[in-house]
């Protein structure tokens with residue numbers, strides 16, 4: 001049964017479709033989402049941008065059309081029916097991406113985290129003082145992530161305030177929903193020219209709203225963490241950082257901060273762990289730490305591409321979910337594609353099953369949910385699926401787009417894996 005999805009506002013949703021009022025979905029959306037994953041769509045319409053501020057007012061079946069038109073005061077002739085090979089899906093939510101690292105994307109995957117930071121990342125990030133260089137890379141990363149279907153992204157910039165603001169401007173120009181963090185770090189012995197004075201770090205952070213971004217434990221003093229915690233609390237801001245990515249990093253944190261029981265406590269006691277926090281990786285978090293995450297309502301960003309590239313570890317997604325911890329996916333590694341993040345999430349899960357850590361692996365539907373609704377849950381939960389009251393943040397997928405990276409076959413059809421009695425559209 002076809003469904004009707006309506007948004008409150010008649011703004012243009014995508015340049016290609018120019019939809020106003022209502023859209024009729026060609027089939028139940030559950031099947032549409034599944035179809036996307038099975039055919040591995042990389043070619044979504046680049047013009048299908050997030051549509052901030054448009055709320056979904058109803059999701060109903062097609063046979064209710066006449067009644068709905070009366071109730072909501074629209075003309076049935078204004079409805080645009082999607083063709084058989086088109087469908088909507090929730091925009092992808094990238095909960096962890098380093099915009100400056102896009103300049104070396106696809107390379108530099110031969111070292112572990114701390115060596116990788118020193119050899120490649122810190123020297124590269126230091127170049128973002130130059131606004132010309134920053135503008136070129138930041139423009140490309142925003143365009144690329146949008147093209148890959150990322151309608152919402154949680155960005156790390158660098159320690160440079162002006163170019164972090166430039167990144168925010170570029171994002172705004174292209175219409176992506178995003179959080180931009182000016183990275184804070186007042187410790188860096190390996191590349192000392194790439195760090196800040198504590199007071200400057202705090203003061204400069206106030207210029208870029210709204211996500212507080214201590215890089216990670218080893219690059220911050222306790223004074224900086226504490227001041228950033230105060231700032232987050234005072235302005236009710238989101239927080240992002242890294243946690244327990246590698247065992248080597250955890251040892252550094254233990255040596256630097258012996259008064260804290262564990263890495264999670266370091267952030268928690270400095271007021272950086274709450275329902276507005278997204279922590280990347282968490283591969284080696286203990287049960288006890290996961291319980292604190294759950295209690296505080298803090299989210300984890302699973303970045304399997306990065307974890308495999310740097311031999312950091314494998315996050316046990318099922319264990320995290322059992323602890324009721326919010327969990328989304330992040331690209332965070334050598335690919336800026338959330339589709340890659342979904343694939344690598346499956347690989348990570350499969351590897352845990354191969355090694356008999358888990359009895360079963362994740363399903364593709366579960367991985368897709370993490371890439372949309374899961375990510376949204378750590379970022380105010382206003383998008384991520386098509387529920388009434390949420391903002392309409394969607395991708396219009398055309399599986400027959402020209403220059404498509406995959407082939408469609410005449411026998412292909414949407415497979416309905418959703419509960420047919422459920423008219424709500426959820427991943």
Ligand SMILES: [Zn+2]
Nearest residue numbers: 098242280332
């Ligand atoms: Zn990261």
